[in-house]
Amino acid sequence: MAYFQEHYVTLLLTIFYVLGCLYIGWYFKKKANQGVEGYYVAKREIPGWVISLAFFSTSASTNTYIGQAGKSFEYGLSWAWMGFIWTFFCIISWQLLGPRMRFQTARLKSFTIPDYFHLRYKSTLAKSIRVLSALIILFATLWYMVGIAKGCAHVLTSVLDIPYEYGAFAIIAITCAYTIWGGMYSVLWTDAIQGIIMFGVAILMLAIPFFYAGGVDNLMESISQTNHLTKKGIPMKSGLVTFGELVSFLYILGIGLAVGMKQISEPKNLIRFYSVNNAKSMRFAMIWTPVFLGISLVCVMGLGALVHGMASAEEAAYLIKDTDEVVGFMLDKFDNKLVSGICVAGLFAAGMSSLASVIIIIGTAFVKDIWHVVKPMKETKIIPRTKWFMGFYCVLVYLLTLFPMAGIVELTAFAGAVFAASFFPAIFGGLYLKWGTDLGAMTSMIMGMVVNVVWRFAFRFNIEGWEDIHEIIPAFAISMLTYIVVSLLSKKRKPDGEHLKVVFGSSL
Template sequence: MEYFKERYLTLLLILIYILGCLAIGWYFKKKAAKDVEGYYIAKREIPGWVISLAFFSTSASTNTYIGQAGKSFEFGLSWAWMGFIWTFFCIISWQLLGPRMRFQSARLRSFTIPDYFHLRYKSRLAKTIRVLSAAIILFATLWYMVGIAKGCAHVLSSVLDIPYEYGAFSILFITCAYTIWGGMYSVLWTDAIQGIIMFGVAILMLAIPFIYVGGVTELFDTLRQTDHKTASGAAIGEGLVSFGQLVPFLYILGIGLAIGMKQISEPKNLIRFYSIDNAKSMRFAMIWTPFFLGISLVCVMGLGALVHAMASGEEATYLIRNTDEVIGFMLDKFDNELVSGICVAGLFAAGMSSLASVIIIIGTAFVKDLWHVVRPMQEKKIITRTKWFMAFYCVLVYAFTLFPIAGIVELTAFAGAVFAASFFPAIFGGLYLKWGTDLGALVSMIVGMLTNIIWRFGIRFRYEAMEEVHEIIPAFLMSLFSYVLVSKLTHNRKPDSEHLGLLFDTEQKA
């Protein structure tokens, strides 16, 4: 009883939020189950403002609000540069990819990213590309989901004293429930609500260190005079407020590219373009999505550095080695039940928005792009089997979350690097390059995937000089070069002129 008495307000706010998400999923259950187009892409009838908020909320996940924010505790305010890189790629995604992806996917009757590759490159080999891209999604998404569940579990443990394994279970299976019920309808509408919550929480969390210390001047004076140590035991000094003193810019650039480029190649973001209802809505989202994301990133990317002003030397020594726990520590230290309740609900929203998006992506990838390709099935069975696989995959993610192999930032950055290097050349080439070929797409995917794995596990951490060179840089360059070279060498494999005309000649009229 004492536990509930101390935390009743926080628990009440979280409960209201969770019930709201479940209610939305249940509301759309019948509508989503009518056909595959409804369950997978919400029949392309979602308003622009919903898509804009949904894109923002699923992009700024637990990785941002907990992992990235906490990382700046170790690297200082220099880490805020991540926000600028990320926002830049958001603009690229909506300006370069969004309109064409919406047009071409509608023309091709594409419901998933893998089947876009199949339909766009139009050949027997394109079916292999579809299967390979689905396998890449299943592989990379596992690490991404583990990072999100890990972050939310740490916050629940810090703020509500909920054991890590129970926190991970709750975030995964509550999200799984409403996603299974309402498909893409519930994913997009809950994401929009979560986006509103997350935008407000980003601003609120930024204010906490300033309020705790007593003002802007007091906070920055404390940071400049801190006697805290780095992870290696050296004095931080003014490193928290000095650019590049605690972390090389090359490392910031690598992580920033991995996560930023993820926005222009990750299926959970690209599929948003499928569902938008018309060109007017697209124009609205093109303007407002970078705004929502940019403001939020400015608020949270350097937040961890400010938390030094709230921590004792002993607390800082622990947190510098456990940066995923910094935000939970900040809320616990601030010790305001209403603020904690609002922020934890926002952090739940950050995790759930991204989890829901990738849960439905892995379900569609396995059932429609692997199983259905190998052994075609009736449409009703596609939806049912998609639901069952989503539940199974969440169980698998939960098992990995109990024993994570890395921190949130590294897990999600690796997943982003895999998506960017494996998918971006094939997507960009499909949307813009008439001479792009199926063999070019296939080779670029294989090269991107292999370079990521070889660089990370065979080079990056084996040679000290290469440690700060994130795998996304060599993997993306090799993948892009492979796409261009192989496509040029196999130009006779490009689709026929009638097919290319369907995709390119009238797109401005869409």
């Protein structure tokens, strides 16, 4: 009873939000199960404002609202530059990829990113490319989902005193349930609602340190000459407000590219383009998605630096060792039940929007792009088997979340680096380069994956001075170069003219 009296506002708001998500999943259950196109891409009939909010909410996940926001506790306001990099890539994604991807995938009757590669490159290697890209999805999303679940579990521990393992189970189980029920319909509509909540919560969270400190002047004076220590035990002094003093720009650029480039290469983002209902909706989303994302990022990317104004020297010494707990600490320290309830619902929304998008992607990748390719099945079996695999994968993610491999930012940045280096050359080439070949796509995927893994685990943390050179930089450069060179050397393998007319339209 004492626990409920202390947390009842936060619990009621969170429960209300969770029940809303579950209702949406149940509401779309019948419609989603009418066929593979409905379950996988919502029959390409979703309004632009829903797609815009859904893209924003799945891009700005727990990684942003907890991991990235907390990281600035260690690196200062310099970390806010991450937001500009991220917004830039959001604009690129919608301007460069969105319209063409919607056009081509509709003409090719593509339902997933791997089957786009199959249908676009159309050759003896096309099936192999499809299976390879699906395997890359299964590998990279595992890291990503663990990072998201880890962040949400930390918040529940800090704000509601829920044990970490129970919080992780709750976030994964609830998201898995409504995603399995309603497929892409429930994913997009819940994402849109989550996007509205997240936009408001970003602004609210930014205001908390200023209210706590008694205004802008008080807070900025407090953090501009703080006696708090860095991880190395050195006083921060003016480091929180001085660009590049606590972190190198090279590291900001590397993480920024890894996370930002997910928007131009990650399946959970690109699949949004499949479901837009018409060109007018696409134009709306092209304008407003970067606005929603940009404003939110400005609010949260430097939040951790401001939390120094709420923390004692002892509290800061603890938080600097695990910046994933900074946002939870801020809410607990502010100690306002209504604010905490709203923010926890928003943080749940941030995590669930990304988890739902990834859960359906891994289900479609395994069943339709691996199992169905290796051993074709009746269409009536595709959706049930997709649901079963989604459930199995969520169990695996939960087990790994109990023993996470790294912090939220590093986990999600590594996943983003794998997607960017492995997929972007083949996607960009497929959309724009008529001379792009299957061999170019396949070799660039392999090189992107290999360089990412080798650079991270063999070089980056084992050679002095290389830690700040994120794997995305060499991996993307080598992968893109590989696609261009191999495609030019294998021009005879490009699809025939008739197929290219289908892909690009009647005029070549």
